[in-house]
Each structure stands twice: as structure tokens, then as C-alpha cells.
Amino acid sequence: MFKKRIYLDYAATTPVDPRVIKAMLPYLKDKPGNTMSLHSFGQAAKQALEKSRNKVADLMKAQPEEIIFTSSATESNNLALKGIAFANQNRGRHIIISPIEHACILQSSKWLEQRGFKITRLKVDKYGLVDPKQVERAIQKDTILVSVMQANNEIGTIEPIAEIGKICQERGVYFHSDASQSFGKIPIDVNKLKVDLLTVSSHKMYGPKGAACLFVRKGTKIEPILHGGEHEFGLRSSTVNVPDIVGFGEACRICKQEMKEESKRTMKLRDKLIKGVLENIENSHLNGHPKNRLPNNANFWFSFVEGESLVIQLDMSGIAASTGSACSSEKLEPSHVLLAIGLKPQEAQGSLRLTLGRWTTEKEIDRVLIILPQVVKKLRRISPFK
Amino acid sequence: MDKFYTKKVLEHFQNPHNYGKMKNPDGIGKVGNIVCGDVMWLYIKVSKDKKEVIKDIKFETFGCVAALATSSVITDLAKGKSLEQALKIDNKKIVKALKGLPPVKIHCSVLASDALSEAIYDYLSKNKKKIPDVLEEKHQRIKKEKEIIEEKYKDWIEIEEKMHKEQK
Numbered sequence: 001m002f003k004k005r006i007y008l009d010y011a012a013t014t015p016v017d018p019r020v021i022k023a024m025l026p027y028l029k030d031k032p033g034n035t036m037s038l039h040s041f042g043q044a045a046k047q048a049l050e051k052s053r054n055k056v057a058d059l060m061k062a063q064p065e066e067i068i069f070t071s072s073a074t075e076s077n078n079l080a081l082k083g084i085a086f087a088n089q090n091r092g093r094h095i096i097i098s099p100i101e102h103a104c105i106l107q108s109s110k111w112l113e114q115r116g117f118k119i120t121r122l123k124v125d126k127y128g129l130v131d132p133k134q135v136e137r138a139i140q141k142d143t144i145l146v147s148v149m150q151a152n153n154e155i156g157t158i159e160p161i162a163e164i165g166k167i168c169q170e171r172g173v174y175f176h177s178d179a180s181q182s183f184g185k186i187p188i189d190v191n192k193l194k195v196d197l198l199t200v201s202s203h204k205m206y207g208p209k210g211a212a213c214l215f216v217r218k219g220t221k222i223e224p225i226l227h228g229g230e231h232e233f234g235l236r237s238s239t240v241n242v243p244d245i246v247g248f249g250e251a252c253r254i255c256k257q258e259m260k261e262e263s264k265r266t267m268k269l270r271d272k273l274i275k276g277v278l279e280n281i282e283n284s285h286l287n288g289h290p291k292n293r294l295p296n297n298a299n300f301w302f303s304f305v306e307g308e309s310l311v312i313q314l315d316m317s318g319i320a321a322s323t324g325s326a327c328s329s330e331k332l333e334p335s336h337v338l339l340a341i342g343l344k345p346q347e348a349q350g351s352l353r354l355t356l357g358r359w360t361t362e363k364e365i366d367r368v369l370i371i372l373p374q375v376v377k378k379l380r381r382i383s384p385f386k
Numbered sequence: 387m388d389k390f391y392t393k394k395v396l397e398h399f400q401n402p403h404n405y406g407k408m409k410n411p412d413g414i415g416k417v418g419n420i421v422c423g424d425v426m427w428l429y430i431k432v433s434k435d436k437k438e439v440i441k442d443i444k445f446e447t448f449g450c451v452a453a454l455a456t457s458s459v460i461t462d463l464a465k466g467k468s469l470e471q472a473l474k475i476d477n478k479k480i481v482k483a484l485k486g487l488p489p490v491k492i493h494c495s496v497l498a499s500d501a502l503s504e505a506i507y508d509y510l511s512k513n514k515k516k517i518p519d520v521l522e523e524k525h526q527r528i529k530k531e532k533e534i535i536e537e538k539y540k541d542w543i544e545i546e547e548k549m550h551k552e553q554k
Contacts, residue, residue: 306423308450309399312391316400326423327450332490334423345539346420382405382454384427384446385420 001359006319006367010204010296010357011153011181016247017206017358023250024208027243035240036229045242052249056213059252060198061189068214068232069245073180073201074104076214077147079236080176080197081108083222084145085117088174092142094118098130098159099340100152102178106336118142127289128157128341132164139167145174150193151182154324154337154353155288156297158182165194174220180204180212184255185263185294196220202244206358207251211244266356267295269365273354274298276369281376287338287351296356301343302376304385305350313375319368324351394485395455402454404461408444413509415501417528421539424449424494426457428501430464432509438469445501452491456498459483469506473521475499500528 001007001015027048033041035049050064057064070076085095097109099121109119120138122130130148139146146168151158161177168175176197179188184205190198198215202208216222216235228237278284283303302310307323314321322328324335326349334348343351354368380386391399408429418424426449431442443465445457460480464472477495481487487495507525510517517525 304448306449306453309454312396312399312451316396325450327453332423345422349420349423382402382446383448384425385448 004318006364008354008356008360008364008368009320009322010360011156011353011355012322013203013209014206014357015359016203016208017251017254019254020207020247020250024243024247027246031242033242035242036231045240048242048246049240052245055249055252055256056200059184059188059256060200060215061191062198062215063218065233066190066215066218068216068235069240069248070212070214070232070236071210071238071241073102073178073199073204073212076199076201076212077102077104077176077178078108079214079222079225080199081105081112081145081147082225083235084174084176084197084220085112086223087221088144089117092140092144094120094140094143096120096122096135096138096143096146098122098124098148100124100128100154100337101147101149102153102180105147105149105178122148124340126342127292128152128155128337129289129292130159130164132160132167135164136167136171139171139173143171143173145176147176147178149178149181150188150198151179151186151294151297152288152337153181154335155299155341156181156294156355157289158186158292158294161193161195168196169194181294181297184252184259185296187259190215190217197222202248202251205251205255207248208244210241211248213248262358263295266360269356269360269362270296270298272362273356273365273368276365277372280369280373284376285347287341287343294355296360298354298356300352300354301338301347302350302352303347304383305376305379307349307351309379310350310352310375313379314372317371317375319371322353322355324353325349390488391451391455392485392487394459394483395451395487398455398458398484399451402445402458404444404465405446405458406444407446408442411444411505413505413507413512415504415506415508417500417504417532418449418453418497419532419535419539420448422535424453424497426453426497426501428457428460428498428505430502430505430509432469440464440467440469440472450491450494452487452494453497455484456480456487456494457501460498460502464502469509472502473506473518475502500524504528 033045035046053064053067113119174196177195178199180201183200196217202211224235226237287299307325308328324338326334338348411429412432413430415428427446429444433439433441443461447457477499480495
């Protein structure tokens, strides 16, 4: 897939699988219909939409009518938080979130907070795990929603979602989980997880950008945030993005077939990478949980070097990676996830995330294990700290 | 600007000029803070004649691409200059020499100019020479900024100090 360059940023976005592109092409060329049209073009589009809905539902063991297509995980998360907040504010105005959520959850919560909602931000342990007991203690009479991501996008830690789901169900509180990073990588069953809402995104699982969905369990009281032509069961008005949704559906079908084998394969490569880095680079540390982590995620911090320099130097050596350092962010603040797991700012500065995927090979991992120690060494030579 | 960093910045980052520790420097400028992400140490050697020329200059920097590139380029700009000329190297000249910096990284060029000023200040005060008013003002500003940051990040800075000591 990638000639000469090594792509290890699959958590940022994935390339589109060629099989997905093939499935999408007809809907970009000779099947241009609007799903709301009565003529045969429209009906073909409508059919493709419903077929895709089935495929997405199938991968999470949901009912097709519980799948609301959106344009992005950000939109799904906004819909989940604001939609539940607005629809249930007569019952209560208290929402609980984890501190390591994606910015779209954090910012939506903040926005709701400014409008009179009460937000409780939980704590996580040094691996990034949320303690379900803490969730139980945080639930109050007026709590309407708990939102905890299934797996963290930076450090890959997988949260005890089923346990939290059970607590929420017992207490009659809606439970949302952002599964953008985990869907298609680990098995997900919305009934076993006991979630009422689940966010999933196409471009993290070899589908195109521009398609995502929110699972909304039947009977959930939720308000739309986009009003108009009543698409998606009235929960998300907008002309349906058929080509991308078809791609999304096809991506789900492929994941269903290949997930088990692929996760095993990437996990093996990931473990080789983690072991190699910790053994070959002095003062290197693993971020996130050693076991409960996504099969494709490795995240480290290296003492005495800064993450943005690492990423750019790696890029010059043909390796694409990412960092949570302050210098790499617009706000010039280190990653909130790394700070939440107890890293000091200077430690978070030296963080590096490597995420593997469908086209990562063992040869590439071997090459990274040669280049990365050299890059760290070079930057340490320039650093006053050694 | 199409890309985040100019070619010039990346050149300096990839092959930094004059980096490393200097033995027995005449002046050292230490600026920045690891908590904020950039630490720059600049060493100078000054000729003993009346001209007071910076005959050698070296740096050690922990930081992002821009911090490394500004450190590297300021050593080029200052080398061979008299102290008086060197003090005129402000952050605008650094940005110009790098053919631009992203707005969010301009502070790195200020840091480099501060490091040089501090090294010269250190040399002048060690040798009990007269310190120009502008330099004294700049030194006071840097000192004040440092105090504010240290107050803000008290606990974390202790760890930084420990790191300094460990390497000695």
C-alpha cells in the first residue's frame, strides 16, 4: 500500500481498502440518486443505504433502525451528548464523562456546562482505566448520561465498558461510549456492553472519511441537533452521503470477516515493537495499559527528547507517527490524556504514538526498531539533558 | 506558506550547526523551561582583545523543530560578531534567516535571542564589565518571566533540577 514510507498513524486515519473503493465507485458514477427521490435512481440509493445500515448494525449486533448515519465521530458525539441533554433536561441536568475523552466530548460537555448542565469529570488510574465503582459513586438523582470511551485514541487503553454499562442500566442512566478507535478491531456487542449510544467512525476502519454513525438504542429519548428533511428517522436531517456510507458498510463487512485474524497479527507486531523499543532505547517508557490495550496501539515516552522533533525526524526518515507533546498542539499544552494518567508535562513532551494497521508488515516494524533508537539518540545528543 | 516549516528550518533541524557542550565557556545563557517544552543553553567564547568578538558559540537544546532550528541559526548569526553587533540579533532577524516560522512558533525565535543575550550578560557580569541599559532591561524581563513560570509549576521544576544535577 505504501511504497518506501512506513505509515504508523492508523489511529489518526486509515487508508481506504481497495475493496471499499470498488464498492463505492458505482455510487459516485452511474448511481447518483438521492435517497428521498421516488424514481429508480433514488430507490437504488435508498436500497444501498439500507443495505449498509444492515452491515454496520451487524458488526455491533444492533437492529438496523438503531443506526443513525452521521458525517463524523465528532458529529455523533455531539448528537449523543447534546441530544440526550436537551431531551432529558426535565429529568435532570447532570452528566458524567471520563477525563480522557476526545476533544469533541470534552468541548460538548463544556458547552453544555455553560448552559446550566452539571458535568462530573471522572479520574483515571496510571493506565488510563476508569474505575466502574467511581462511576457508581458519581451517579446522582439528576444524572441523565454517562459517557466513557471504549478505547482511548492516544494510549489505546480499553475501558471496562460492560461493567459501567451494567451500573448505568441498574441506575436508569443513559450510557454512551465512543468506540471510534475500537470498532472493527475488537468484538463489540451493544447488548453485552449495555450501551444506549455508541459512536463509530468509517475512516478509522478502512472506510472513507465523511461517514460515521451513532447507535441509538430503541426507546432512547433523544433530540436531533440537525433539523430539516427528517432523514435518519428524524434524528439527522441532511441529504444522505450514499457513496461514503456504502464504503462504510463495506468496511464493516470486511472487518467482520477479517477482524479476528487481523487483530492477532497486529497484536503480535505491536508486542514486538513495544518489546524492541523498551529494550533498545534507554529511558523509554510505555504509556497505557500493558494488556488491556488496542491490538494496534503502542505509545511511549522518552526522557530528554521532545515529541514534535521526534515526529518530524521520523518523518524525514520515512516513518509517520504522532505525539502528544505541547509543542505539537495549537494550544501549546501537552495532551490531556497523558496528564490525566499522571505524566508530568516534561514527560508528556517526549511522547510518541505508533499505531499499526492492515498493511503494516514485520519488515516495517524491524526497520522502525533500527531507525527509532537512532533518532532518539540524535536528539539526545543535542539536548542539554542526557 | 504551504507547509508548516520552511525548507530552511528543516535544514537546520536536520543538520544543526554548532551543537554540543562547550568546555570553559566565557558566558552561558540558559533560557526556557522543560515544562513548557523548550530549554535552550547557549555557550560563548569571547576574544580577549578590545574588539570582544564571539569567536566560538555552541548550543544544547531540548525542544521542538523550531527551537532546534532557531538555536542552530543564531549560532551562525552570532559567530564572529562583536558583542555589540550580537546584541542586535533580535527575533525578527532569526525568523528572517529561517525564511519564516509558523506564528505559533515565533516564541522559539524570542527564546533564541534571549539565550544569546543571557550568555553575553553572563560574560559581562562575570568580567565586571559595564552592562548596557537595554541588556539589563532584557535580563530583568527574562528573570521575571522565569519567576512567573517557576511559581506556576513549582512541583514540576524540582524534578527538572534533579535531572540537571544527575547529569553533572
